[in-house]
Structures are given as structure tokens and as C-alpha cells.
């Protein structure tokens with residue numbers, strides 16, 4: 131039987147590999163704590179669960195979703211209210227918003243709707259591992275754009291050779307950034323819009339951590355003047371409302387790209403279950419306080435991890451976004467070697483930076499999405515197991 135060649139390009143999904151490793155160790159009786167995966171353990175807000183239950187009881191929601199590929203108009207209106215309230219961004223729910231089955235799905239439909247076979251597509255390196263497969267699936271080639279600590283993990287747009295920029299048709303970016311935790315600045319977003327205009331590059335600004343910032347302003351790509359002329363922002367209910375399993379998000383911005391995404395979706399899936407969209411409206415309209423509570427929780431966990439790392443001898447500036455910490459590995463280790471050491475000595479799993487791209491080497495990623503109790507236990511093990519490390 132033939133399996134498509136395109137699948138051959140795709141490396142094993144990092145988290146599948148880590149999950150297998152964790153399951154094997156657990157089977158062997160080891161009490162493993164995973165700080166590798168970014169999946170909140172706290173529950174979705176109760177009022178959102180109630181909204182789902184109520185909508186699920188209404189049989190008119192049991193049919194194919196309303197306005198399948200675009201999402202229910204009421205959901206799109208709620209997204210517009212959310213962007214206006216939190217970011218001061220105006221969006222037309224009729225043509226500038228489309229519902230998604232999560233922002234990961236949006237990244238894929240952006241590729242199907244915007245990119246041609248043979249195109250060059252810019253992606254940040256390190257970067258979210260979901261982008262490259264979407265680019266390969268449409269027969270295009272990803273071109274890595276380095277993100278370095280000395281530039282606050284923002285890509286240096288002026289260092290992209292003009293030959294490459296001229297060839298590129300699209301650019302995937304994400305700030306607050308997974309994996310580095312870096313946040314964008316208004317100046318960077320202005321430069322990005324100018325760069326996209328100069329080279330006719332469509333921007334896929336993937337922003338599912340937009341709400342998860344510490345001591346800095348939340349920022350949307352759509353805050354930059356002219357952003358809607360060059361791209362879209364993908365956002366998601368997964369991270370701010372602990373709804374990773376619900377599969378709901380939104381694409382917002384350039385009407386032509388939104389239409390292209392919707393057309394691709396119309397021929398692939400039949401949209402998001404109406405009841406989930408009603409629950410999404412409840413989250414977007416009525417859960418601002420919940421986001422604030424979650425941020426406080428992550429902020430405390432973040433401080434705990436940073437305090438332990440400092441005690442162990444680490445010296446580095448932690449970026450201000452996401453529920454991840456991007457931590458340089460001690461001298462003499464690769465990221466994979468250091469993860470192996472932490473696993474052996476502490477039964478704690480971290481994500482190796484090299485899995486996020488060549489420029490991720492030298493770092494590991496800690497996720498703050500475990501319970502306080504498990505995080506305390508992981509840190510206690512690290513204080514004992516790693517105390518002889520030298521920096």
C-alpha cells in the first residue's frame with residue numbers, strides 16, 4: 131500500500147515521543163512529573179461548562195453547525211466584542227472573522243488557502259512544531275528565520291536576505307512565543323507590517339497566548355496599523371480558558387485570507403459543534419476575571435521555578451509571556467542530554483529546545499501547566515538532584 135511521500139518529511143511529533151517515554155517509565159513504576167507539555171490541568175470555567183450543557187440539550191444544535199465554515203454569526207460577533215474590549219481592535223464579523231477548530235487547525239487552513247506548491251515560507255526558528263508540516267503538506271518549503279536571545283527572541287527582519295524575502299509568500303510567527311516566552315513590541319509589529327508590504331508576504335500571526343503575559347501589555351498583531359492589509363491573526367480559547375480539549379478558536383483580519391481559510395474549511399470539515407460555539411461565546415463574553423485568576427496562578431508558579439533555578443545557580447532573564455520558561459542549559463550539555471539528566475536524576479520531563487529548531491539548541495522548556503503540588507515536588511527533586519551542576 132502506498133503512503134504519501136509528504137508524510138516522510140515529518141519528524142515524529144515531539145509530544146508523542148515524550149508521552150511514550152513517560153508512559154513507559156510510569157509502567158516501570160517511576161513517578162514521573164512532566165513539565166514538558168503545555169496543557170492546563172485546571173478546569174474550564176463552570177459557566178462555560180453550563181453553557182455547553184444547556185446548548186447540548188437543545189436539539190436544534192444537533193445538526194451540522196450553522197454557517198459551517200465561517201462559524202455562527204453570534205460567535206463571530208462575540209469574537210469582535212472580545213477584540214474590541216481587550217485590544218481596541220475593530221473587526222467586521224461578516225467578513226473579517228472565521229471560527230476555527232483551534233489555532234493549530236487555522237495554521238493548516240492558512241497554508242491550504244494561501245500558499246502554492248513550490249513557495250518559500252518563512253518560519254521562526256525555534257518555532258511551534260505545527261507550522262512546518264502544514265507548509266510541507268501544500269508542497270512548499272519552510273525557510274527558518276533565527277530568533278536569538280541577544281535580539282530578545284524577535285527575528286531580525288533586516289537580516290533576512292532580500293533574495294529570500296522576495297521569494298517568500300508567507301510568514302508564520304507567534305508572540306507571546308512558544309517556546310521562548312518572548313513577547314512582541316509595537317515597534318516590531320510595525321516593522322513586520324512594513325516588511326510584509328514591501329515583499330508582498332502574507333502574515334500568519336498565531337497568537338493563542340495573547341492573554342498570557344506578565345508585567346507587560348497584551349498585544350495583538352491587529353493593533354499594528356495596516357496589519358489587516360497583510361495578514362491574519364489566529365487566536366484560540368484553548369489557553370486562556372483551559373479549553374484545549376474543546377477545539378475552538380478564531381482567525382481574524384484580512385478579508386481575502388479569511389475567505390480563503392473559510393473556503394478551505396468548507397471543503398474539509400463542517401465547522402465547530404454549535405453547542406461548543408455557544409460555550410465559546412460564554413467564555414469570550416463573561417470570563418475576563420477567570421483569565422486574571424489563571425494569570426495570577428501562573429505568575430506564582432513562574433516565580434517558584436525561577437527561584438529554584440536561581441538557587442541552583444542559573445542566571446538568565448526570563449521573557450514575559452506564555453506559561454513556559456525557556457531556560458539555557460548548563461555548559462557542556464546539549465538540550466537533549468540535559469533533559470535526559472533531569473529525567474534520570476529527578477524523574478522530571480522537560481522539552482528539549484532542539485526539538486523546536488536548530489536555534490533552540492542550548493535551551494530547555496519548562497511548562498507551568500501542572501498542579502502546584504506536582505510542581506513543588508518537581509522543584510524539590512531538582513533542588514536535590516541537580517545541586518552539583520556547575521554553570
Ligand SMILES: Cc1ncc(COP(=O)(O)O)c(C=O)c1O
Pocket residue numbers: 168231232233234235258260304308336338365366367368374378379
Ligand atoms: C504557538 C501555538 N500555536 C497553536 C497551538 C495550538 O492551539 P489550539 O489548541 O488552539 O489548536 C499551540 C499549542 O500549544 C501553540 O503553542
